[in-house]
Amino acid sequence: MSQPTPILSLQGVHKYFKAGRKTIRVLQDVSLEVAEGEIVCLVGESGCGKTTTGKIIAGLAAPTAGKVFFEGRDVSQLRGEDFRAYRRAVQIVHQDPYASLNPTQTLYRMLSFPLFRHRLVRNGAQARARVLELLQLVDLTPPEDFIDKFPHQLSGGQRQRVSIARALTVNPRLIVADEPVSMVDVSIRVSLLNTLSDLQRRLRLTFVFITHDLAVARYFAWEGRIAVMYLGRIVEIGSAPEVTAQPQHPYTRALITSLPEPDPELTRHKERLSLRSEDIPSLLRIPSGCAFHPRCPWHVPKVCDVTLPELAPTEGRSLAACHVTAQTSRHLEALSAQKA
Amino acid sequence: MTTATPSLAPLSRPRSGRLGGLWKAIRQHPSGAIGLFGVTFFLLMALIGPLIVPVPRVNVQARSQPPSFEHILGTDNQGKDIAAQIVHGSRPVITVAVLTGLITTAIAITLGALAAFWGGLFDRVVNSAANFVLTIPYLVAMTVLASFIRLNSPVTQALILSLWSWPVLMRTVRAQVLSLREREYVEAAVALNLGTPHIIFREILPNMASYIAISMILAMTSAIYAQIALITLGLVPLSDMNWGRMIFIARTTGAIYLTDTVWFILSPVMAIALFQWSLVTLARSIEDVFNPRLRSGA
Numbered sequence: 001m002s003q004p005t006p007i008l009s010l011q012g013v014h015k016y017f018k019a020g021r022k023t024i025r026v027l028q029d030v031s032l033e034v035a036e037g038e039i040v041c042l043v044g045e046s047g048c049g050k051t052t053t054g055k056i057i058a059g060l061a062a063p064t065a066g067k068v069f070f071e072g073r074d075v076s077q078l079r080g081e082d083f084r085a086y087r088r089a090v091q092i093v094h095q096d097p098y099a100s101l102n103p104t105q106t107l108y109r110m111l112s113f114p115l116f117r118h119r120l121v122r123n124g125a126q127a128r129a130r131v132l133e134l135l136q137l138v139d140l141t142p143p144e145d146f147i148d149k150f151p152h153q154l155s156g157g158q159r160q161r162v163s164i165a166r167a168l169t170v171n172p173r174l175i176v177a178d179e180p181v182s183m184v185d186v187s188i189r190v191s192l193l194n195t196l197s198d199l200q201r202r203l204r205l206t207f208v209f210i211t212h213d214l215a216v217a218r219y220f221a222w223e224g225r226i227a228v229m230y231l232g233r234i235v236e237i238g239s240a241p242e243v244t245a246q247p248q249h250p251y252t253r254a255l256i257t258s259l260p261e262p263d264p265e266l267t268r269h270k271e272r273l274s275l276r277s278e279d280i281p282s283l284l285r286i287p288s289g290c291a292f293h294p295r296c297p298w299h300v301p302k303v304c305d306v307t308l309p310e311l312a313p314t315e316g317r318s319l320a321a322c323h324v325t326a327q328t329s330r331h332l333e334a335l336s337a338q339k340a
Numbered sequence: 341m342t343t344a345t346p347s348l349a350p351l352s353r354p355r356s357g358r359l360g361g362l363w364k365a366i367r368q369h370p371s372g373a374i375g376l377f378g379v380t381f382f383l384l385m386a387l388i389g390p391l392i393v394p395v396p397r398v399n400v401q402a403r404s405q406p407p408s409f410e411h412i413l414g415t416d417n418q419g420k421d422i423a424a425q426i427v428h429g430s431r432p433v434i435t436v437a438v439l440t441g442l443i444t445t446a447i448a449i450t451l452g453a454l455a456a457f458w459g460g461l462f463d464r465v466v467n468s469a470a471n472f473v474l475t476i477p478y479l480v481a482m483t484v485l486a487s488f489i490r491l492n493s494p495v496t497q498a499l500i501l502s503l504w505s506w507p508v509l510m511r512t513v514r515a516q517v518l519s520l521r522e523r524e525y526v527e528a529a530v531a532l533n534l535g536t537p538h539i540i541f542r543e544i545l546p547n548m549a550s551y552i553a554i555s556m557i558l559a560m561t562s563a564i565y566a567q568i569a570l571i572t573l574g575l576v577p578l579s580d581m582n583w584g585r586m587i588f589i590a591r592t593t594g595a596i597y598l599t600d601t602v603w604f605i606l607s608p609v610m611a612i613a614l615f616q617w618s619l620v621t622l623a624r625s626i627e628d629v630f631n632p633r634l635r636s637g638a
Contacts, residue, residue: 084533087532088533090531092531094524100528102547104546104549113534117532117535167528167531169532
């Protein structure tokens with residue numbers, strides 16, 4: 001596939017934290033390419049490393065090993081204005097709308113600081129006009145009612161919109177949205193997701209969308225890709241319709257089959273993938289071989305607990321890190337080769 | 341709290357500001373109002389009192405008198421009016437207290453915030469210095485210092501007192517900054533590349549404003565005690581009129597034993613106690629002034 005340089009790419013990124021004498025391996029060998037204008041969803045349980053991946057993408061944490069490339073340039077080599085330009089081009093929207101806004105600032109102050117700091121406006125009148133415009137953009141209307149409010153006067157959903165507006169002040173090109181709707185009332189999730197989709201289209205933004213909720217990922221990234229993470233590794237990656245309709249990795253299957261369907265009849269008769277264990281292993285003691293093997297119903301002794309599977313083509317079009325699917329795929333390939 | 345409909349004042353900026361908030365806090369907290377009244381009273385006494393009240397004169401005819409219309413707090417053993425001495429003696433005490441409060445807070449915030457933010461060597465040096473200062477017995481050190489340095493200027497006194505009082509506040513500022521810098525809005529400010537000064541002064545410190553104000557007031561109160569202790573022990577030259585000097589003279593002229601000089605020793609003690617009490621009462625209601633949640637809203 002010859003494509004233009006991806007806006008962002010992670011190559012073999014590892015992130016370890018030290019806890020006393022122990023090492024917590026939060027991310028292991030994560031590689032990911034994000035094309036300009038694309039939506040990539042990182043999905044996984046808590047502790048799977050999706051937030052850390054987001055922080056590394058946004059330059060808020062440095063990888064222990066591996067490289068991050070922004071528009072083909074190694075981020076760790078960027079200095080001075082180049083690094084600041086990258087910083088501004090990648091913005092983050094946090095999960096908790098109650099912790100991500102400074103309680104001592106009005107929305108005007110909060111949103112005008114970055115404008116003045118980066119000389120995006122020349123005077124107070126321009127700043128006010130731009131802040132009103134930004135508030136309008138995130139559907140806080142009429143913006144005049146919001147501009148002089150403090151965060152505590154807003155609801156969770158409204159705060160999250162302010163958080164998005166703040167990220168937009170510096171005209172970013174890539175937004176890392178870390179569970180932007182998980183702490184918002186279910187009733188307004190869809191409208192918030194629609195605002196984000198709308199912004200993505202209008203401003204031609206690239207999104208790395210982090211969520212633990214496959215249903216949210218499926219809704220938001222329908223035209224994008226989904227990367228499923230498990231214990232610090234990407235176990236399956238592919239276009240959203242493929243991953244959700246034909247999940248390859250047993251972990252993805254387990255996630256998909258546990259999703260409730262709008263039709264209760266369907267949910268009741270849905271085939272569940274029963275795991276061998278419900279417990280997520282500790283990051284301090286990641287299982288050998290395939291980290292999913294202690295829970296995997298397809299577990300093949302002496303293969304899965306010994307060798308680490310690599311992301312490989314599967315029956316479907318997505319890539320999965322699983323010995324079983326890889327074998328099936330090889331088998332199918334062999335079959336088609338025989339036929340030919 | 342947010343019952344007001346947003347469309348009521350769409351164009352005007354409904355900001356009540358610090359002063360409006362202060363007024364609101366006073367209405368809600370009468371004890372804070374009393375504290376504010378007390379502090380204002382003493383500040384006015386120190387500022388304009390000496391201009392109005394004549395300098396007390398020696399009068400051997402009226403020694404050690406109880407309170408009367410002429411001398412509302414009585415007279416001392418030289419026949420000088422005690423009330424006038426309290427007024428004239430307030431200025432040096434309060435000047436040193438305010439200066440010490442300001443200097444202590446400035447040192448503590450600068451060192452604490454930078455130590456938390458930079459970490460590493462700077463953090464270690466500042467912490468070691470704080471530990472070192474905290475282990476020196478303060479009055480003993482003052483006694484030694486007093487024999488080297490002339491402590492007669494209020495600025496020198498304030499500087500020396502601050503030198504001993506910054507570590508406690510510095511540590512708490514450092515701890516608070518360490519906690520606040522992990523907040524997500526600080527991370528957002530880092531991502532927006534707003535710069536370290538912005539992050540410290542605009543994102544972190546405003547969230548500690550009430551804490552800093554309270555700490556400054558408490559630094560003032562301990563500065564008063566320290567200063568009075570120094571004077572009462574005779575470690576500071578007795579050049580000007582001063583509450584501490586009154587206690588010193590009252591004590592050395594035997595006010596502890598003689599019942600008719602009780603007004604002489606009690607008046608400065610009461611003045612100090614009242615001023616301290618006003619400061620502490622004010623400090624308690626300051627939280628509400630700086631908390632935007634309480635400051636604005638209907």
